[in-house]
Amino acid sequence: MQEPYVGAKSHVTVGSHYRVIQKITNDKTKPVRSAIVITDPNIQFTINPRLITEDIVVVELNIGHTNVGIISMYLHEKGIIEEDLSTIKKFKEAMNTKDVIIGGDANASSMQGR
Numbered sequence: 001m002q003e004p005y006v007g008a009k010s011h012v013t014v015g016s017h018y019r020v021i022q023k024i025t026n027d028k029t030k031p032v033r034s035a036i037v038i039t040d041p042n043i044q045f046t047i048n049p050r051l052i053t054e055d056i057v058v059v060e061l062n063i064g065h066t067n068v069g070i071i072s073m074y075l076h077e078k079g080i081i082e083e084d085l086s087t088i089k090k091f092k093e094a095m096n097t098k099d100v101i102i103g104g105d106a107n108a109s110s111m112q113g114r
Helices: 080-091
Strands: 019-021 034-036 044-048 057-064 066-075 100-106
Touching: 034 057, 057 080, 066 080, 080 100
Parallel strands: 066 100
Antiparallel strands: 019 034, 044 057, 057 066
C-alpha cells in the first residue's frame, strides 16, 4: 500500500490478525508512506530491516521452494526519480531472488524534466 492513512502514530496500524511490514516511526515529519500487509497467516516471509524505509518496503515471500520478492514503493513528488530508482535497484540486488514484483505510486520527477 502507498500513502496509507497513518493518523497521529505516523505508521500503519491494523487488526492483530494482519501482519504489516513497514518502518515503525512516530516521527510526524517523516511518516510511513509505503507498507506491505500480509492477510494470510499461512504465508511465510522473510524481511531484512535494512531494506525498509518510510517510502520503500521489501519482503520475500517463501512459496514452496520458491522465493518471490515484493517491493512496495512511494516516490515523493519532491524526490528525484533517478535516485529513487537507484535505491530500488540496490534493494532488489540485495534480495535472495530474481523473481520480483514491484508496485507503487511514482510521483517523483525526472531531472531531465526540470
